[in-house]
Amino acid sequence: MTLALIVAAGSGERLRAARPKALVELGGRPMLQWSLDALASVAGIERIVLALPAGVALPPAMRMPAIEVRSVEGGAARSDSVARALAAAGEGDPVLVHDAARPLLTPQLARAVIDALERDPQAAAAIAAVPVTDTVKRVDGDGVVRETLDRRELWAVQTPQLFRRAALERALETSAQERARATDDAWLVERQGGRVIVVRAGEENLKVTTPIDLQLAELLLAARGARGGDPA
Ligand code: CTP
Numbered sequence: 001m002t003l004a005l006i007v008a009a010g011s012g013e014r015l016r017a018a019r020p021k022a023l024v025e026l027g028g029r030p031m032l033q034w035s036l037d038a039l040a041s042v043a044g045i046e047r048i049v050l051a052l053p054a055g056v057a058l059p060p061a062m063r064m065p066a067i068e069v070r071s072v073e074g075g076a077a078r079s080d081s082v083a084r085a086l087a088a089a090g091e092g093d094p095v096l097v098h099d100a101a102r103p104l105l106t107p108q109l110a111r112a113v114i115d116a117l118e119r120d121p122q123a124a125a126a127i128a129a130v131p132v133t134d135t136v137k138r139v140d141g142d143g144v145v146r147e148t149l150d151r152r153e154l155w156a157v158q159t160p161q162l163f164r165r166a167a168l169e170r171a172l173e174t175s176a177q178e179r180a181r182a183t184d185d186a187w188l189v190e191r192q193g194g195r196v197i198v199v200r201a202g203e204e205n206l207k208v209t210t211p212i213d214l215q216l217a218e219l220l221l222a223a224r225g226a227r228g229g230d231p232a
Protein backbone atom coordinates (compact mmCIF):
# COMPACT_ATOMS: atom_id res chain seq x y z
CA MET A 1 0.00 0.00 0.00
CA THR A 2 1.12 3.52 -0.80
CA LEU A 3 1.70 6.05 1.96
CA ALA A 4 1.34 9.76 1.32
CA LEU A 5 3.13 12.50 3.22
CA ILE A 6 2.05 16.12 2.83
CA VAL A 7 4.61 18.61 4.09
CA ALA A 8 2.84 21.70 5.33
CA ALA A 9 5.12 22.87 8.14
CA GLY A 10 6.70 25.88 6.43
CA SER A 11 5.97 29.40 7.61
CA GLY A 12 5.42 30.87 4.16
CA GLU A 13 7.73 33.85 4.64
CA ARG A 14 7.65 34.85 0.99
CA LEU A 15 3.85 34.82 0.91
CA ARG A 16 3.78 37.27 3.82
CA ALA A 17 0.36 36.08 5.05
CA ALA A 18 -0.91 36.28 8.61
CA ARG A 19 -0.75 32.50 9.07
CA PRO A 20 1.36 29.58 7.87
CA LYS A 21 1.09 29.21 4.10
CA ALA A 22 -0.61 25.79 4.10
CA LEU A 23 -3.48 27.21 6.15
CA VAL A 24 -4.01 30.36 4.10
CA GLU A 25 -7.46 30.45 2.55
CA LEU A 26 -7.57 29.50 -1.11
CA GLY A 27 -10.82 29.03 -3.00
CA GLY A 28 -12.75 29.07 0.26
CA ARG A 29 -10.68 26.40 2.03
CA PRO A 30 -7.33 26.13 3.79
CA MET A 31 -4.71 25.54 1.07
CA LEU A 32 -3.80 22.14 2.56
CA GLN A 33 -7.35 20.86 2.03
CA TRP A 34 -6.90 20.75 -1.75
CA SER A 35 -3.91 18.38 -1.68
CA LEU A 36 -5.46 16.30 1.09
CA ASP A 37 -8.64 15.75 -0.91
CA ALA A 38 -6.74 14.99 -4.13
CA LEU A 39 -4.53 12.35 -2.49
CA ALA A 40 -7.35 10.82 -0.45
CA SER A 41 -9.18 10.03 -3.69
CA VAL A 42 -6.27 8.10 -5.25
CA ALA A 43 -6.78 4.33 -5.28
CA GLY A 44 -3.96 2.62 -3.41
CA ILE A 45 -3.20 5.50 -1.01
CA GLU A 46 -4.42 4.26 2.34
CA ARG A 47 -2.88 6.62 4.85
CA ILE A 48 -1.85 10.28 4.74
CA VAL A 49 0.55 11.93 7.20
CA LEU A 50 0.56 15.72 7.54
CA ALA A 51 3.63 17.62 8.78
CA LEU A 52 2.29 20.78 10.41
CA PRO A 53 3.99 23.85 11.85
CA ALA A 54 4.86 23.53 15.56
CA GLY A 55 2.06 24.64 17.85
CA VAL A 56 -0.44 25.02 15.01
CA ALA A 57 -3.71 23.11 15.19
CA LEU A 58 -5.70 22.28 12.08
CA PRO A 59 -8.38 24.93 11.62
CA PRO A 60 -11.96 23.81 12.29
CA ALA A 61 -12.72 24.50 8.61
CA MET A 62 -10.55 21.50 7.61
CA ARG A 63 -12.55 18.43 6.64
CA MET A 64 -10.95 15.03 7.11
CA PRO A 65 -11.32 12.52 4.27
CA ALA A 66 -12.58 8.96 4.77
CA ILE A 67 -9.08 7.44 4.87
CA GLU A 68 -6.71 7.56 7.88
CA VAL A 69 -4.92 10.88 8.41
CA ARG A 70 -2.16 11.40 10.99
CA SER A 71 -0.54 14.69 11.95
CA VAL A 72 2.99 15.35 13.20
CA GLU A 73 4.99 18.45 14.00
CA GLY A 74 7.31 19.39 11.14
CA GLY A 75 11.03 20.13 11.46
CA ALA A 76 13.37 23.04 10.81
CA ALA A 77 13.92 22.29 7.11
CA ARG A 78 11.60 20.75 4.54
CA SER A 79 13.41 17.42 4.51
CA ASP A 80 13.28 17.32 8.33
CA SER A 81 9.49 17.57 8.00
CA VAL A 82 9.55 14.70 5.49
CA ALA A 83 11.67 12.60 7.88
CA ARG A 84 9.35 13.27 10.81
CA ALA A 85 6.25 12.44 8.83
CA LEU A 86 7.83 9.23 7.57
CA ALA A 87 8.85 8.21 11.08
CA ALA A 88 5.24 8.57 12.23
CA ALA A 89 3.70 6.93 9.18
CA GLY A 90 3.64 3.28 10.13
CA GLU A 91 3.76 0.61 7.45
CA GLY A 92 3.55 1.34 3.76
CA ASP A 93 5.71 1.32 0.63
CA PRO A 94 6.17 3.21 -1.70
CA VAL A 95 6.00 6.69 -0.17
CA LEU A 96 4.55 9.69 -1.98
CA VAL A 97 5.77 13.10 -0.82
CA HIS A 98 3.82 16.22 -1.72
CA ASP A 99 4.10 19.92 -0.83
CA ALA A 100 0.96 21.52 0.57
CA ALA A 101 2.17 24.56 -1.38
CA ARG A 102 1.04 22.79 -4.62
CA PRO A 103 -2.73 22.84 -4.13
CA LEU A 104 -3.51 22.23 -7.81
CA LEU A 105 -2.39 18.62 -7.58
CA THR A 106 -4.76 16.27 -9.38
CA PRO A 107 -5.43 12.62 -8.49
CA GLN A 108 -4.47 11.85 -12.10
CA LEU A 109 -0.95 13.23 -11.63
CA ALA A 110 -0.48 11.31 -8.37
CA ARG A 111 -1.66 8.17 -10.16
CA ALA A 112 0.72 8.78 -13.08
CA VAL A 113 3.67 8.97 -10.67
CA ILE A 114 2.60 5.74 -8.94
CA ASP A 115 2.20 3.97 -12.29
CA ALA A 116 5.61 5.17 -13.51
CA LEU A 117 7.45 3.72 -10.51
CA GLU A 118 5.55 0.47 -10.84
CA ARG A 119 6.61 0.19 -14.49
CA ASP A 120 10.32 0.73 -13.74
CA PRO A 121 11.65 -1.80 -11.22
CA GLN A 122 15.15 -0.23 -11.37
CA ALA A 123 13.94 3.22 -10.35
CA ALA A 124 14.24 4.44 -6.76
CA ALA A 125 11.91 7.37 -7.37
CA ALA A 126 9.48 8.87 -9.88
CA ILE A 127 8.95 12.63 -9.74
CA ALA A 128 6.55 15.08 -11.36
CA ALA A 129 8.35 17.60 -13.58
CA VAL A 130 7.78 19.86 -16.54
CA PRO A 131 10.18 20.75 -19.38
CA VAL A 132 11.60 24.25 -18.93
CA THR A 133 10.28 26.78 -21.44
CA ASP A 134 12.52 29.72 -20.50
CA THR A 135 16.14 29.92 -21.57
CA VAL A 136 18.25 29.35 -18.46
CA LYS A 137 21.68 30.92 -17.95
CA ARG A 138 24.25 30.50 -15.22
CA VAL A 139 25.15 33.95 -13.86
CA ASP A 140 28.01 34.80 -11.49
CA GLY A 141 27.92 37.05 -8.42
CA ASP A 142 28.74 40.13 -10.55
CA GLY A 143 25.71 39.61 -12.76
CA VAL A 144 27.77 38.34 -15.69
CA VAL A 145 26.46 35.44 -17.75
CA ARG A 146 28.84 32.48 -17.62
CA GLU A 147 26.88 29.86 -19.49
CA THR A 148 23.64 29.19 -21.34
CA LEU A 149 22.32 25.77 -20.45
CA ASP A 150 20.89 23.41 -23.07
CA ARG A 151 17.18 23.78 -22.48
CA ARG A 152 16.35 20.45 -24.12
CA GLU A 153 17.83 18.76 -21.06
CA LEU A 154 16.21 20.91 -18.39
CA TRP A 155 13.11 20.03 -16.39
CA ALA A 156 11.54 22.04 -13.58
CA VAL A 157 10.79 19.64 -10.77
CA GLN A 158 7.59 19.55 -8.77
CA THR A 159 5.87 17.31 -6.28
CA PRO A 160 4.42 14.68 -6.00
CA GLN A 161 7.61 12.62 -5.73
CA LEU A 162 7.22 8.90 -5.15
CA PHE A 163 9.98 6.83 -3.51
CA ARG A 164 10.70 3.25 -2.71
CA ARG A 165 10.68 3.48 1.05
CA ALA A 166 14.15 2.03 1.67
CA ALA A 167 15.70 4.53 -0.77
CA LEU A 168 13.97 7.49 0.88
CA GLU A 169 14.87 6.36 4.39
CA ARG A 170 18.52 5.91 3.42
CA ALA A 171 18.58 9.29 1.67
CA LEU A 172 17.13 11.12 4.67
CA GLU A 173 19.75 9.64 7.00
CA THR A 174 22.20 12.35 5.93
CA SER A 175 23.42 15.30 8.09
CA ALA A 176 21.04 18.05 9.16
CA GLN A 177 23.13 20.42 7.05
CA GLU A 178 22.58 18.38 3.88
CA ARG A 179 18.89 18.01 4.67
CA ALA A 180 18.67 21.79 4.95
CA ARG A 181 20.32 22.16 1.51
CA ALA A 182 17.84 19.84 -0.16
CA THR A 183 15.05 21.68 -1.95
CA ASP A 184 13.60 18.30 -2.87
CA ASP A 185 14.04 14.77 -1.60
CA ALA A 186 14.89 13.31 -4.99
CA TRP A 187 18.23 15.15 -4.85
CA LEU A 188 19.14 13.23 -1.71
CA VAL A 189 18.36 9.97 -3.54
CA GLU A 190 20.26 11.01 -6.71
CA ARG A 191 23.37 11.74 -4.65
CA GLN A 192 23.35 8.16 -3.47
CA GLY A 193 23.23 6.90 -7.03
CA GLY A 194 19.51 6.14 -7.06
CA ARG A 195 17.75 6.13 -10.42
CA VAL A 196 15.14 8.91 -10.47
CA ILE A 197 12.70 9.16 -13.38
CA VAL A 198 10.55 12.13 -14.36
CA VAL A 199 6.85 12.02 -15.05
CA ARG A 200 5.61 14.80 -17.29
CA ALA A 201 3.29 17.06 -15.33
CA GLY A 202 1.48 20.25 -16.28
CA GLU A 203 2.46 23.82 -15.50
CA GLU A 204 -0.87 24.12 -13.72
CA ASN A 205 0.61 22.17 -10.79
CA LEU A 206 2.31 25.38 -9.64
CA LYS A 207 3.92 26.09 -6.29
CA VAL A 208 2.40 28.92 -4.29
CA THR A 209 5.39 30.93 -3.13
CA THR A 210 4.55 34.63 -3.52
CA PRO A 211 1.27 36.57 -3.42
CA ILE A 212 0.97 36.48 -7.23
CA ASP A 213 1.11 32.67 -7.18
CA LEU A 214 -1.79 32.68 -4.74
CA GLN A 215 -3.84 34.83 -7.12
CA LEU A 216 -2.99 32.53 -10.01
CA ALA A 217 -3.94 29.43 -8.00
CA GLU A 218 -7.23 31.08 -7.09
CA LEU A 219 -8.01 31.73 -10.76
CA LEU A 220 -7.04 28.23 -11.87
CA LEU A 221 -9.15 26.60 -9.15
CA ALA A 222 -12.11 28.82 -10.04
CA ALA A 223 -11.74 27.82 -13.70
CA ARG A 224 -11.58 24.17 -12.69
CA GLY A 225 -14.73 24.61 -10.60
CA ALA A 226 -16.48 26.23 -13.56
CA ARG A 227 -15.63 23.15 -15.64
CA GLY A 228 -17.43 21.05 -13.04
CA GLY A 229 -14.37 20.11 -11.01
CA ASP A 230 -12.77 18.39 -13.99
CA PRO A 231 -9.05 18.50 -13.19
CA ALA A 232 -7.95 17.42 -16.68
N1 CTP B 1 7.90 22.80 4.50
C1 CTP B 1 7.82 22.00 5.63
N2 CTP B 1 8.73 22.18 6.65
C2 CTP B 1 9.66 23.14 6.57
C3 CTP B 1 9.74 23.96 5.43
C4 CTP B 1 8.84 23.76 4.38
O1 CTP B 1 6.96 21.13 5.73
N3 CTP B 1 10.49 23.30 7.59
C5 CTP B 1 6.91 22.60 3.42
C6 CTP B 1 6.06 23.83 3.17
O2 CTP B 1 4.97 23.85 4.09
C7 CTP B 1 5.65 23.66 1.72
C8 CTP B 1 6.80 22.86 1.11
O3 CTP B 1 7.57 22.37 2.19
O4 CTP B 1 4.44 22.93 1.58
C9 CTP B 1 7.65 23.69 0.15
O5 CTP B 1 8.29 24.73 0.86
P1 CTP B 1 8.15 26.29 0.54
O6 CTP B 1 7.33 26.49 -0.67
O7 CTP B 1 9.50 26.89 0.65
O8 CTP B 1 7.21 26.79 1.77
P2 CTP B 1 7.63 27.66 3.01
O9 CTP B 1 8.94 27.21 3.55
O10 CTP B 1 6.46 27.66 3.92
O11 CTP B 1 7.74 29.12 2.36
P3 CTP B 1 8.96 30.18 2.54
O12 CTP B 1 10.21 29.45 2.10
O13 CTP B 1 8.55 31.33 1.70
O14 CTP B 1 8.98 30.50 4.02
Ligand code: MG
Nearest residue numbers: 010011012078
Ligand atom coordinates in the same frame (compact mmCIF):
# COMPACT_ATOMS: atom_id res chain seq x y z
MG1 MG C 1 10.74 27.36 2.36
